[in-house]
Amino acid sequence: MALLAALGLALLVVAPPSAQAAAIKPVRWVTKSGIDVLFVERHSLPTVHLQLLIKAGGALDPKGREGTANLAASLLDEGTDSRSSQQIAEAVDFIGASLSASASPESTVISLNVLKKDLKAGMELFSDVLLHPAFPEEELKRVRQQIIGGLIAEEDEPEAVAHKAWQELVYGTHPFHHPTEGYRESLPAITREELIAFHHRYYQPRLAIVAVVGDLTRKEVERLLADHLGQWKNSDQQAPPTVPAPNPTAPQTKLIDKELTQSTIILGHLGLSRNHPDYYAVSVMNYILGGGGFSSRLMKQIRDNQGLVYGLSSGFHAMKAGGSFSIDLQTKNATANQALAETMKVIGQFQADGATQQELDEAKAYLIGSFPLRMDTNAKLVGLLTSLEFYNLGLGYLNDYPKKIAAVTLADVKRVAARYIRPDQMTMVVVAKQSEAKIASPKGGS
Amino acid sequence: MNRPSVLPFRFVVWFWLLLLPAAAAAAPPFSATLENGLTVYILEEPKAPVATIQVWYHVGGRNELSGRTGLAHLLEHMMFKGTTNHGKGEYSRLIAKNGGTENAFTANDETVYFSNLASDRTELGLELEADRMANLLLDPKEAMLERDVVKEERRMRTDDDPQSLLVETGYALAFLAHPYGRPVIGWMEDISRLTRDDMAAFYHRYYTPNNATLVVVGDVSAKRLMPVIQRTFGSIPSRPVAFDPITPEQPQLGERRFVLKREAQLPVVFMGYHVPNYSGADAAALEVLGTILSSGKSSRLYRNLVYQQRVALSADGGYDPLSIDPDLFYFYGMAQPGHTHEELEASLDQEIAKLQNELVGDRELQKAKNGLLAGYIFGQDSNFFRAMQIGRTVNVGAGVGYIDSYVPRIQAVTREAVRRAAQQYLVKDHRTVGYLVPLPPSSTPGTPAP
DSSP states (O other), X not given: OHHHHHHHHHHTSOOOOSOOGGGOOOEEEEOTTOOEEEEEEOOSSSEXXXXXXXXXXXXXXXXXXXXXXXXXXXXXTSBBSSOBHHHHHHHHHHTTXXXXXXXXXXXXXXXXXXXXXXXXXXXXXXXXXXXXBOOOHHHHHHHHHHHHHHHHHHTTOHHHHHHHHHHHHXXXXXXXXXXXXXXXXXXXXXXXXXXXXXXXXXXXXXXXXXXXXXXXXXXXHHHHHHHHHTTOOOOOOOOOOOOOOOOOOOOOEEEEEOSOSEEEEEEXXXXXXXXXXXXXXXXXXXXXXXXXXXXXXXXXXXXXXXXXXXXXXXXXXXXSSOEEEEEEEEEEGGGHHHHHHXXXXXXXHHHHHXXXXXXXXXHHHHHHHTGGGGGSSHHHHHHHHHHHHHTTXXXXXXXXXXXXXXXXXXXXXXXXXXXXXXXXXXXXXXXXOHXXXXXXXXXXXX | OOOOSOSSOTTTTOHHHHTSOOOOOSSXXXXXXXXXXXXXXXEEOTTSSEEEEEEEESOOGGGOOTTOTTHHHHHHHHTTSOBSSSOTTHHHHHHHHTTOEEEEEEOSSOEEEEEEEEGGGHHHHHHHHHHHXXXXXXXXHHHHHHHHHHHHHHIIIIITOHHHHHHHHHHHHHOSSSGGGSOTTOOHHHHHHOOHHHHHHHHHHXXXXXXXXXXXXXXXXXXXXXXXXXXXXXXXXXXXXXXXXXXXXXXXXXXXXXXXXXXXXXXXXXXXXXXXXXXXXXXXXXXXXXXXXXXXXXXXXXXXXXIISOOEEEEEXXXXXXXXXXXXXXXXXXXXXXXXXXXXXXXXXXXXXXXXXXXXXXXXXXXXXXXXXXXXXXXXXXXXXXXXXXXXXXXXXXXXXXXXXXXXXXHTOOHHHHHHHXXXXXXXXXXXXXXXXXXXXXXXXXXXXX
């Protein structure tokens, strides 16, 4: 097997694979009404993937009405001026399409996946639910009950419970603090009139991005949008909605008791926004610390060398207005304190010593080399296009990303590890059988 | 498609993948068998400069012995712990630093290793797969550490997830003799007792080229790849593989019912009916039946139980024909707050009775077929899913021809065939019904100890 090893070595010189993201050449234009359009022509399948993003989400929910953006999105296909909920469902399913809408803190995304032969029928439904939702009172009651039921069911998912509690503590009064689905208490207060007003205020062509990937030409896409979204008018000229940057809250610890064999632990604090120039250095740094799966220090130390966890990762959740940094792990109740202490030890060492040259090279090689895998299907590509436009990254992003990652240095990694990870500022939530976990002190005795 | 994420063991078994419609192959994949028995399938798909490599070992939870459940899955973990050529964790490190992603999963019928790479790194992926097929270290210390990791995995996926526990119990009761009744992740007590020697014996017995299938899908050329495969895998010696006999499940004589009580929020009902697998004449009719029940917001379970009666928060019924031995057609429902198991079960039963007593409408049948066929086309978007389809059809014995015959088989299903399938298979005597009964929280929120 010496031969095998030698051949292996020859292949393993760290250099980005040759797969070129640049082979994908999106085109962009703006329609008369102000819709920002991105399009990639792909004829390998007789299908069309289309996504429309509205630059408004749960962060714009009025206080006491948390869940408005999500409820509005959920009701789009539950009845329009000319079609009932059941008629829409029947028509979508009959052509084997999928039509869905969902809100996140900063945006709402409506997606249509349809066979090309059924594109016209699919787009008629798509534009009807987007432009003419009726928000019927009876459907509102029903969908609201269903969302509340979902929130109740989620209480059996330790990670969801921990994450919601953590987000509330970390964001304090900032609009990112609440779950996009809202609360059991806030949902009943939302009225049909409020949903109509939300739709009127934010569902406007000038606040929309459309990405299309599939078996079409640019001309066909232009005609498609003219035919189906040409009647869509801007309802006002108010400045686009903005969400303020979050301010740090004081570090806190919250323990939630449940009859569980494992402790689910989340700890962290605010992070940075997607548009921050440090984003790329932070991506490389986090890959080395805990974002890089089996290549990361946290995974190697706490899972591979100590067998304490199955799931463990660190991540920066970067949005437009700001973001967060968290470490998530699960371990049996009896080893909760040990896993926490080990986590803090790894972080401390990483901040003190920084990364090694080899870690840096390998992190960069992964992030650059795996970039094409983030767009190797039409479904992935349409999502990537929508988000790169939403974050104003520009079409050059497909070429720029590898360069920006390649430019990150060891000094950058050390600098951003010190700046964006603050062990003394961490807010922690532990969902566990607390009598067994016996969390000794916040952050594992740091 | 509207499938539950709760059915068995996400990621360990990846049930949701198994339910996806077959992905189409425009041209049949290139296939070859090396002298040592390794079967190779290569599908050239140049649309993006990437490729997927999958090695399917024809062994899984189904081949474990009582008292040693979880062994196939634990060995899967150990395949990342080093060979005589590459140390612990090197496989993952080498794939990652070459821009690839990798993982593996274990199911009843198979253990599968995969990597997704830029197509010019395919050779590296093949080298490393060949290496661990022949030269696994199985270091005793690593084996014991990884056993702890898998116990954490079981706690997370099953023990702390009431819905997973319900399904695990349901399968254990539905299969009294056949190994599909045992969890792929293993019973906790079994996992705790597995030894390094168990893993080594399992590896030497089943990890041979003649008991594996290699699938590559992507921007590759079969002509250029075959010499590489010959060089990397060709020298691995074959060994005869002796499989233990599998106890067939005897026909069920009457309904089996159980109750599972634990801290949870909402009542859940699980029902599993014994049905034939892909080799049965009614497989396509059962697939169409599952689509009529569960696919989309106009499907019967959604429209009637979720939308109209509002007895369920979610409801599903479905079937995957691609198993080596006959498996279950399952139903699964979570009650809306305020509704009971009994109401939910009665509503599910009513839907089944309707399918047995009345023919489905022409348009409804056409809608189900349209949905399955559109799903079939959308499936081609992903190299990974296409490789999965090849691997699965080969692994269960259906053969890749099954993929091409998918469309005509679905098209041929009639309204009468759907009714007959419902009458013949969805009968109470052949089912297992389980209730998850939520217990209230037992204690009050804790505070940090001093």
